Amino acid sequence: MISSTFFTLAVIGYVCATGLALAYLVQRHDLIHRLGSVATLGGWVCHSLALVIRGVEMGRPPLASLPEAVSVAVWVVVLLEMWAERHYGVRVLGAFVLPVAVMLSMSAVGRPLEGPDIDRALSGAWLWVHIGLALIGIAAFVLNFAGAVMYLLQERALKAKRPGTFYYRLPSLETLDRLTYRTLALGFPFLTTGLLLGALWARRVWGSIFAFDPLALFSFVAWAIYAATLAGRAAAGWHGRRAAYFAIIGFAALVLTLGAGFLLPGRHGS
Amino acid sequence: MGLFVAGMNHRTAAVAVREQLALEEDKLREILREVLVEGGMAEAVIVSTCNRVEVYGVAEVPGEARATVFRHLCHQRGLDPAAVDACLYTHVDRDAVSHTFRVAASLDSMMIGEPQILGQVKDAFALAQACEAVGPALHSLFTHAFAVAKKVRTETDVGRYAVSVSFAAVELAKKIFDGLSGRTVLLVGAGKMGELAARHLVEQGAFPIYVANRTWSRALEMARALSGTAVPFDELTTALASADIVITSTGAHEPVIRRDMVAEVLHGRRGRPLFFIDIAVPRNVEESVETLEDVYCYDIDDLKQVVDANLRERRREAQRAETLVEREVGKFLARLADADVIPTIVSLRERLESIRLGEVKKTMARLGDALSSAIVNKILHTPITKLRESSRAGHGRSWTELVHELFGLGRQG
Numbered sequence: 001m002i003s004s005t006f007f008t009l010a011v012i013g014y015v016c017a018t019g020l021a022l023a024y025l026v027q028r029h030d031l032i033h034r035l036g037s038v039a040t041l042g043g044w045v046c047h048s049l050a051l052v053i054r055g056v057e058m059g060r061p062p063l064a065s066l067p068e069a070v071s072v073a074v075w076v077v078v079l080l081e082m083w084a085e086r087h088y089g090v091r092v093l094g095a096f097v098l099p100v101a102v103m104l105s106m107s108a109v110g111r112p113l114e115g116p117d118i119d120r121a122l123s124g125a126w127l128w129v130h131i132g133l134a135l136i137g138i139a140a141f142v143l144n145f146a147g148a149v150m151y152l153l154q155e156r157a158l159k160a161k162r163p164g165t166f167y168y169r170l171p172s173l174e175t176l177d178r179l180t181y182r183t184l185a186l187g188f189p190f191l192t193t194g195l196l197l198g199a200l201w202a203r204r205v206w207g208s209i210f211a212f213d214p215l216a217l218f219s220f221v222a223w224a225i226y227a228a229t230l231a232g233r234a235a236a237g238w239h240g241r242r243a244a245y246f247a248i249i250g251f252a253a254l255v256l257t258l259g260a261g262f263l264l265p266g267r268h269g270s
Numbered sequence: 271m272g273l274f275v276a277g278m279n280h281r282t283a284a285v286a287v288r289e290q291l292a293l294e295e296d297k298l299r300e301i302l303r304e305v306l307v308e309g310g311m312a313e314a315v316i317v318s319t320c321n322r323v324e325v326y327g328v329a330e331v332p333g334e335a336r337a338t339v340f341r342h343l344c345h346q347r348g349l350d351p352a353a354v355d356a357c358l359y360t361h362v363d364r365d366a367v368s369h370t371f372r373v374a375a376s377l378d379s380m381m382i383g384e385p386q387i388l389g390q391v392k393d394a395f396a397l398a399q400a401c402e403a404v405g406p407a408l409h410s411l412f413t414h415a416f417a418v419a420k421k422v423r424t425e426t427d428v429g430r431y432a433v434s435v436s437f438a439a440v441e442l443a444k445k446i447f448d449g450l451s452g453r454t455v456l457l458v459g460a461g462k463m464g465e466l467a468a469r470h471l472v473e474q475g476a477f478p479i480y481v482a483n484r485t486w487s488r489a490l491e492m493a494r495a496l497s498g499t500a501v502p503f504d505e506l507t508t509a510l511a512s513a514d515i516v517i518t519s520t521g522a523h524e525p526v527i528r529r530d531m532v533a534e535v536l537h538g539r540r541g542r543p544l545f546f547i548d549i550a551v552p553r554n555v556e557e558s559v560e561t562l563e564d565v566y567c568y569d570i571d572d573l574k575q576v577v578d579a580n581l582r583e584r585r586r587e588a589q590r591a592e593t594l595v596e597r598e599v600g601k602f603l604a605r606l607a608d609a610d611v612i613p614t615i616v617s618l619r620e621r622l623e624s625i626r627l628g629e630v631k632k633t634m635a636r637l638g639d640a641l642s643s644a645i646v647n648k649i650l651h652t653p654i655t656k657l658r659e660s661s662r663a664g665h666g667r668s669w670t671e672l673v674h675e676l677f678g679l680g681r682q683g
Contacts, residue, residue: 035377043668158445159560161572163579167445168431173543221319239541240564 003057006050007071011105014078015042021094033091037082040094051075056128063131066261070104072132076139077101080183084143086181096146100165104142107262128199134194135220140187141226141247141254147180148247151203155241176185177239180247188230194222215261222253271312271522273407274332274370276339276360279326283357290347291323291354295397296639297675299344302326302401308340313405315398315412317373321380326370328407332362367411368599374415375422375430375595383429388419389493410606418598425594428587431580436467438576439476439568442516451475456513458482458506458526460492463549464519468496471515480509484520506579510544511535518554519549521668525556538563549573604662611661614655614670617679622646 013197020036054062062068081097126222229246314327329335344351361369372378394410432438451478458529460483479498483489490498545568548555560567
């Protein structure tokens with residue numbers, strides 16, 4: 001199928017972009033950064049084509065199996081990364097986001113893209129909206145995670161008073177804290193709505209919100225962590241290190257969610 | 271006639287020698303005029319700063335030109351030229367070009383990447399121009415050097431990181447805060463160093479400025495100098511609550527900023543970071559303050575450590591800048607070689623064109639314009655290629671002269 005060729009090209013582009021982004025961290029050379037941007041954009045364009053072609057081939061949005069959905073999530077992550085890099089002027093952002101994007105793509109690559117379809121009981125617009133919203137949320141949380149890691153690195157460099165690579169390359173603590181807050185505020189409503197739609201549907205069809213589905217269970221754990229972080233930030237003035245730790249814990253829960261979807265039997269297919 | 275640079279710098283000459291030869295403008299003007307007359311030089315630029323005294327020129331015999339220039343320089347100060355001679359170096363041709371570019375790009379400076387040298391070289395060039403000592407060779411050399419300097423500055427970080435304690439503090443503040451405009455600065459103590467650091471912050475947009483000092487009149491004075499507001503010394507805790515950056519430089523022997531004071535104000539700040547720049551010795555900020563969250567505290571040793579790291583970073587960047595400069599030297603020399611033969615090629619073409627037109631008119635009219643033009647192009651192709659090649663290989667001049675002779679092209683400019 002043509003789409004798989006483009007998928008492969010996209011992954012190659014992302015892998016190159018990751019390598020270049022990491023190299024840029026070590027060697028601040030304009031050319032490396034420019035090549036990295038080109039590789040990212042090239043990979044993303046191939047990825048877009050692959051998704052469109054796949055949609056046409058299958059006659060439905062490319063969201064029907066977990067590997068497909070992860071692939072779309074990666075697509076959103078890369079899009080957000082390219083935007084945030086320009087918007088916040090954080091040229092090293094790619095070094096923190098792209099490795100995650102590549103790992104996610106790889107997790108989907110090992111499996112047949114067709115995968116077992118998500119439970120047939122789900123179909124129609126409701127399904128696509130549920131998956132789509134959850135994915136945008138997840139993509140924002142990848143950036144949230146990257147922002148938190150960068151914050152902790154910069155904070156440590158400043159407290160240790162030994163300027164190193166991260167001190168020179170990373171932006172100010174305030175910028176990084178704002179990036180984590182914004183991505184949390186962006187991702188949370190999407191994740192919430194996505195999960196809510198899924199839960200309502202599950203109750204109608206299976207009569208229970210979780211319906212013995214591991215992915216659903218883990219995703220509610222992740223949601224609860226993010227909800228607590230957002231509440232802490234908005235109401236109790238959480239910020240900086242504590243907020244960053246919570247962002248990392250939340251992301252770990254999201255990774256477990258996806259892992260559960262891939263490895264454990266459940267209604268999201270395995 | 272060849273390009274050369276001769277002189278001394280901070281590596282070859284002691285400051286005692288350099289300071290004697292650093293001359294004022296009108297003296298340099300005088301010397302420039304004299305050396306052009308008697309030094310056998312076609313063009314000359316003299317750069318005279320506290321770290322280097324150099325002459326850039328075009329001369330038949332660089333050694334002679336150098337001797338003349340430094341004889342005049344030494345004469346101004348009553349020095350014995352023989353004593354200075356040991357400190358002097360001479361670079362010619364490619365090395366001269368490379369040296370010029372490195373000097374302008376601040377790679378040859380005592381403090382690598384310091385920005386003043388470019389301005390000084392520009393001034394020296396302007397002075398020489400005013401004295402009509404600059405011809406086409408030095409003009410293209412220096413304009414290219416200025417372009418290279420700009421390129422080095424934008425494409426590498428050689429001049430980017432602070433190498434003074436007070437600028438390092440500003441840089442650190444920018445790694446904590448998202449821009450400094452509108453940040454509140456509290457200056458505790460009225461020392462010179464503290465004032466300098468505060469000024470740097472103000473230049474970056476920090477505002478308002480509060481000044482606290484044990485002597486109220488000193489506080490008022492300093493507040494006026496910085497367009498800030500004086501606050502009573504015993505209301506330090508109140509001032510801390512609103513400050514973002516605190517500079518301490520009092521002569522106190524006990525800490526002025528104690529942990530309990532900072533802990534008290536932290537709660538009301540809702541996570542806004544607080545940055546202490548403690549340049550006093552003994553330190554004014556209690557050591558345990560820095561263990562508080564969102565508080566960053568740098569004493570004078572920490573700042574020096576940052577400066578050292580910045581210097582290492584600059585040296586690393588300088589390596590990249592050197593590569594860039596070498597590439598530009600190659601480009602410049604290739605262009606120079608091209609410029610040498612182009613007038614010849616142009617007049618050769620013009621000459622043949624006029625012959626062709628004349629002949630076409632007179633006897634070959636029937637052959638038609640196009641055909642004859644094609645013939646001329648065919649004939650010319652090999653000589654022009656050869657001429658270009660010989661020029662790139664460095665013996666363009668003799669070939670050029672040969673062609674001039676052969677075709678009677680008239681003297682080249």
